[in-house]
Amino acid sequence: MEIVPLKLVTVIAEALLEDQLIADIKRLGARGYSRGEVYGEGSRGLRASEWEGKNVRIETLVGEATATRILEHLAATYFADYAMVAYVADVGVVRGEKYV
Amino acid sequence: MEIVPLKLVTVIAEALLEDQLIADIKRLGARGYSRGEVYGEGSRGLRASEWEGKNVRIETLVGEATATRILEHLAATYFADYAMVAYVADVGVVRGEKYV
Amino acid sequence: MEIVPLKLVTVIAEALLEDQLIADIKRLGARGYSRGEVYGEGSRGLRASEWEGKNVRIETLVGEATATRILEHLAATYFADYAMVAYVADVGVVRGEKYV
Numbered sequence: 001m002e003i004v005p006l007k008l009v010t011v012i013a014e015a016l017l018e019d020q021l022i023a024d025i026k027r028l029g030a031r032g033y034s035r036g037e038v039y040g041e042g043s044r045g046l047r048a049s050e051w052e053g054k055n056v057r058i059e060t061l062v063g064e065a066t067a068t069r070i071l072e073h074l075a076a077t078y079f080a081d082y083a084m085v086a087y088v089a090d091v092g093v094v095r096g097e098k099y100v
Numbered sequence: 101m102e103i104v105p106l107k108l109v110t111v112i113a114e115a116l117l118e119d120q121l122i123a124d125i126k127r128l129g130a131r132g133y134s135r136g137e138v139y140g141e142g143s144r145g146l147r148a149s150e151w152e153g154k155n156v157r158i159e160t161l162v163g164e165a166t167a168t169r170i171l172e173h174l175a176a177t178y179f180a181d182y183a184m185v186a187y188v189a190d191v192g193v194v195r196g197e198k199y200v
Numbered sequence: 201m202e203i204v205p206l207k208l209v210t211v212i213a214e215a216l217l218e219d220q221l222i223a224d225i226k227r228l229g230a231r232g233y234s235r236g237e238v239y240g241e242g243s244r245g246l247r248a249s250e251w252e253g254k255n256v257r258i259e260t261l262v263g264e265a266t267a268t269r270i271l272e273h274l275a276a277t278y279f280a281d282y283a284m285v286a287y288v289a290d291v292g293v294v295r296g297e298k299y300v
Contacts, residue, residue, distance in 0.1 A: 036136060141234075
């Protein structure tokens, strides 16, 4: 069995951004994603007003270059105006070669 | 783009504890959280009877000191009597400075 | 407080496999699991046709040997024919000794 080191990118954002975020992620190189519904609380945008409500949680497994591309795009496009959290973790993926 | 190393704390527990856990986490220093519904099976409490049912899955991004504070509080307060799993992972967070 | 290093195994698969996957995971040594509903898109099986639809997301905390056993079983049993993603991450678990 082959375990490939990849990046797991997780994005949690206001639910209204869901379709747009998925289009972004695919365009930037992700081969797949999963998304679920969560409820969250936190700060919204650079002015850090408070946010509470229905969020989407999107996960995608990608190579390091794609992870960086996705995170940079999200920060530049959405962080000033929307409630969004984006983070990356190291994971080992079974048959991971199909994700890069 | 700035990626800040933070701790992702995940708590999975009996759904009835949801509000109390979120109040605890915020009081102990978390700036935000997300929560979703999961279903789980495992052992319950120190006497390890079996548990199966609706759970809440809470995630929060925090600095290392806050992560330790949260995990110690959970272990001391709930582990003896409730079904609960709590774990911590290293992640890199975009604009992570606002979480610490 | 004792934090035990363990493996968090995550499996995302077509929802119809849910019961079978949970039976597999328990038989192979997991002491518990949580599962939630997600929606996903990606490639399906070795022939990599496209898949889009309702998925189950199963997480379990296990020792390294059990993680390897679960991942090998999934790859051998399901990867050729089903939409499935399986990955492993390092986590620190409170009172983690009860999971191994």
